[in-house]
Amino acid sequence: MALAGQGDPRWIVQDLGKQGKNVGNWHWTERDISVWAMERLRSLLQEDPIGELRLADDTVQVQVTGSPSVHGDCALYNRKGKLRSVYDLKVQADWEARSLATNAVCGKGTIEAELFDTDPDVTITPTGTWEHSAQLVSFLTLDGKSWLHRVLERFQAEALQLGTGDTGSTVAGQSQAAEAVKNANKDHAGNTAATSGVQQPEQSTQSTWTSLHMEERFRAPPSVVFRALTAVEELQRITQAPATSDTTxxxxxxxxxxxxxxxxxxxxxxxELIEQRWRMADWVPRDHYSRVQMRLKAVSDDETLLVLQQDQIPEEYLERTQVGWRERIFAQLRLMYNLGSAYV
Structure with a gap:
């Protein structure tokens, strides 16, 4: 046994006091980045157009104008090597729609959003009287969220990258941030190509396509379901938005x-059969269409089994496509026509 005061210092546990409670900032760090966040988000909201809307005889581009208002809080947390951002921000911006052919203004309004999780709460309000106000509001209600998701992905990735400069950042945190920035930049490049006025090379390979298979039951004969999915007045009733359909x-x-x-x-x-060439407006390549086949089979006198097969869907849009069919078409069809709620 060593004499008092003569022990090997390598084996002596020292009292580190407060310093020992969070050694090397490993357990947690917190950094307020609200000022940076508000300025950067304001810039990102102005960077890319919201999207393009095809009208009967024209295509309009919708984008943010002026300087958006951004207020709220944002912080970076690093806990045991895992870096994440937490934010509660309110955004208000003016939007404007212009014809790509004539550059004439076709609509104006405001977009308000509360950003505190991955599903922004968005409110679209038109200002003034415009011929296509209803179409623009419908477009922004759907695509405005997608646009905000893309903006938030870049914002979060850059916030994480900002956090790698902290002394509490670890190799794991740096890798996490680098991967997030890489993915956000990749998405941003693709969306820029899709929305800019300059035609970009549009290349896809067979490996980028996927398929969707769904089966739904409706308590109605096939003739009722067929008409609901093809007649223009029925489609407008289901979607609560402008629709067209030429079956003649x-x-x-x-x-x-x-x-x-x-x-x-x-x-x-x-x-009994509906086959379509089908696409979303923001798919790339712009001339790519998926193939939709809907077969309607009478299960009984008052029940129909709908079998949907959709091929050649871009992989990144599979979930959005499936949710669209299930929640925006089939669920609404049941709600509007009281056709029951049984799923296969």
Whole structure:
């Protein structure tokens, strides 16, 4: 046994006091980045257009104008090597729609959003009287959220990158931030190509496509379901938005949500078969269409089994496509026509 005061210092546990409670900032660090966050988010909101809307005889581009108002709090937390951002921000911005052909203003309004999680609460308000106000509000209600998601992905990635300069950041935190920035920049590049006026090379390979299969039951005969999915007045009733549908001519066209979903019919066999060329307006390449087939089978006198098969969907849009069919079309069809709620 060593004499008092002669022990090997390598084996002596020292009292580090307060310093020992959070050694090397490993357990936690917190950094207020509200000033940076408000300024950076204001800049990102002005960087890219919200999107393009196809009207009957024109295409308009919608973008933020002026300097958006951003208020709230944002902080970086690093706990045991894991870096994350927490924010509670309110955004208000003016938007403007301009014709790509004539550069004439086609609509104006405001967009307000509360950003505190991954699902922003968005309010769209038009200002003034414009011919296409309803279509623009419908477009912004749907695509405004997608645009905000893209902005938030870049914002969060840059916030994490900002946090790697902290002394509490670890290798894991740095890797997390670097990967987030890489993904955000990749998404940003793709969206810039899709929304800019300059045509970008649009290349896709077979490996980027995927398929969707759904089966739904409705307590109605096939003829009722067929009409609800093809007649323009019924589509407008289901979607609560502008729609078109031409079933009288060969390769007749259709559009939902003021053109955000559009395509043409390739085969109609009432009341049992609907085949379509189908796409969302922001898909890339811009001339790419998926193939939709809906078969309607009478299960009984008052019940229909709808089998949907959709092929050639861009992989990154699979979840959005599936949710759109299930929640915005089939669920609304049941709600509007009281066709029951049974799922296969």
């Amino acid at each position: 001519s060969s390769n007749g066209t259709f559009s939902l949500y003021a053109g955000q979903v559009h395509g043409s019919y390739t085969k109609l066999q009432e009341p």
